[in-house]
Amino acid sequence: MATEGKENENDVEKEFEEFLKSEELEEYDKIPVNRVKLGRGVKAAFWFLRIYIALMVVLVVIGFSHVI
Amino acid sequence: MSSWKKHVAVQLGHEMEEKINSLPAEIRLRAEDRIHINLHRQNPTLIARIELFLMLIGPGILVMVADNDAGGVITYAQTGSIFGLGFFIPFMVLMLPVAYFVQEMTVRLGAVTHRGHAEMIWKRYGRFWGSFSLGDLVIANFLTFITEFIGITVGMSVFGIPRYISAVIFVSLVIVIQLFLRYYTWERVSLFIAAFNLVFIPLLFFLPHPSVRNILDSFATWQVNGGVSSLFIYVLLANLGTTIAPWMLFFQQSAVVDKGLTKKDIKFGQRDTIIGSTIMVVVAIAIIILTGTTVYGSDPTGSLGITGILQLFADRVGSFPMELFAVGLVEAGFIAVIAISASTSWAISEAFGWRRSINLPAKEGVKFYLPSFIALVIAASITLIPNAPLGYLNLTVQVIATIFMPAAMLFLLLLLNDRGVMGDMVNKRWQNAIGFTIIGFLITMNALYGLSVAAPAIFNHLAGVL
Numbered sequence: 001m002a003t004e005g006k007e008n009e010n011d012v013e014k015e016f017e018e019f020l021k022s023e024e025l026e027e028y029d030k031i032p033v034n035r036v037k038l039g040r041g042v043k044a045a046f047w048f049l050r051i052y053i054a055l056m057v058v059l060v061v062i063g064f065s066h067v068i
Numbered sequence: 069m070s071s072w073k074k075h076v077a078v079q080l081g082h083e084m085e086e087k088i089n090s091l092p093a094e095i096r097l098r099a100e101d102r103i104h105i106n107l108h109r110q111n112p113t114l115i116a117r118i119e120l121f122l123m124l125i126g127p128g129i130l131v132m133v134a135d136n137d138a139g140g141v142i143t144y145a146q147t148g149s150i151f152g153l154g155f156f157i158p159f160m161v162l163m164l165p166v167a168y169f170v171q172e173m174t175v176r177l178g179a180v181t182h183r184g185h186a187e188m189i190w191k192r193y194g195r196f197w198g199s200f201s202l203g204d205l206v207i208a209n210f211l212t213f214i215t216e217f218i219g220i221t222v223g224m225s226v227f228g229i230p231r232y233i234s235a236v237i238f239v240s241l242v243i244v245i246q247l248f249l250r251y252y253t254w255e256r257v258s259l260f261i262a263a264f265n266l267v268f269i270p271l272l273f274f275l276p277h278p279s280v281r282n283i284l285d286s287f288a289t290w291q292v293n294g295g296v297s298s299l300f301i302y303v304l305l306a307n308l309g310t311t312i313a314p315w316m317l318f319f320q321q322s323a324v325v326d327k328g329l330t331k332k333d334i335k336f337g338q339r340d341t342i343i344g345s346t347i348m349v350v351v352a353i354a355i356i357i358l359t360g361t362t363v364y365g366s367d368p369t370g371s372l373g374i375t376g377i378l379q380l381f382a383d384r385v386g387s388f389p390m391e392l393f394a395v396g397l398v399e400a401g402f403i404a405v406i407a408i409s410a411s412t413s414w415a416i417s418e419a420f421g422w423r424r425s426i427n428l429p430a431k432e433g434v435k436f437y438l439p440s441f442i443a444l445v446i447a448a449s450i451t452l453i454p455n456a457p458l459g460y461l462n463l464t465v466q467v468i469a470t471i472f473m474p475a476a477m478l479f480l481l482l483l484l485n486d487r488g489v490m491g492d493m494v495n496k497r498w499q500n501a502i503g504f505t506i507i508g509f510l511i512t513m514n515a516l517y518g519l520s521v522a523a524p525a526i527f528n529h530l531a532g533v534l
Binding site: 013015016019020022023024025033034035036038042045046049052053055056057059060062063 | 084087088095098099102103105106181182183187188191192193194197302328330331464467468471472474475478482486488489511514517518521522
């Protein structure tokens, strides 16, 4: 009787784990996401982005100040 | 206990139910939704398949309809009133695949990584770009809140409701919806509110002489009425900004994660996004036709605000259609505030590693909900300041969204090409080609805007030539 209870408990445990796995619920907050090492191309793109954003922000401020 | 939960308990047994109850609140509610989906997936009947489809769609429609926000409605209305039925109708049709391709990438990224956009940028590209993206999002969302409340208060004023009362009512409604509805119900209620965005389509039947020929001609000629001026570039940029915006990336990816979509659900997410993009573009075109047919010619410089446009619209087609337009404007602001508020909460919590989910009960999610509520209250208060340049602010918000979009798109494309993150779900070549073409187009448009600010004389000359 005790063994049967234990087996039933194990089944539920297994079924629960399978459910979590099939619905990817256990993966939440568990897959590690690490900092990526940037290649030259990406580094160059990021520098372009910095300059582009600085320039555009200045232009928006100029544009807005013309209207106000 | 709800009937489906009883059903689930019978299907899976009470021990299993106890196990699920032992999970943290946000995961438990997500697990319950997933059990429901799991059971439907195993049921081959047509009704079960339709129900499964209806359960899995949501984020795509919601993001696209929320993108037809009050700022968007005002922008489209101004576009029609300034430029009529020419260029912008085929341009909006072109925006359909653009919006779809951009947003579809967030579905895959969210379903594969189970992480939001802010978290992915922060963890993968470091604190600098993480805080830049978050700062950009939070500022843009805050400014967008202002435009939403402009729309809501103007729309409600048509029904004689004073601005401050409308502001209080809608701030309270949004707070209640965010705090007391859990993800699945929150999404369904939001979709119900979003359905009112369609009100602009039947309004077309009120137009006295809708010129179908002019609409069709616009596809053949792409004519820019009034020529290519700096105003045209500005309005073009504003239309681009209201069609694809950084907050949309953050919102849909986080919504996909919070809903619990998995790799198996990606095709549903894609269909969801197609439906949403189509609704967005059809509604946008309807608004351009509405004002392009009735108000065009009265506002060549774009000086008419939305109040002036509504007044002229009422003069031409009557007060009832104008009231329906106002209902659409209020709905547009309302649904966008709900979506953008959620997007702000998700992004801030993802960046700082706080618990994050619409499933979080109010008590457990103070950090999650509070920042966006504070932004909401301040933004609503700003719209009550007399003589603030609200009309121009609205266009500027859309322009700012367009300016920051290439940065957001670049991170999206980097992540979608990252095998360490996406595995075999990385972008295919043609998807990258489309993605980089969109970035190139955005940067070109922004450069043209820069030129129109730095040297407006060039565009004034062009207006005379083209």
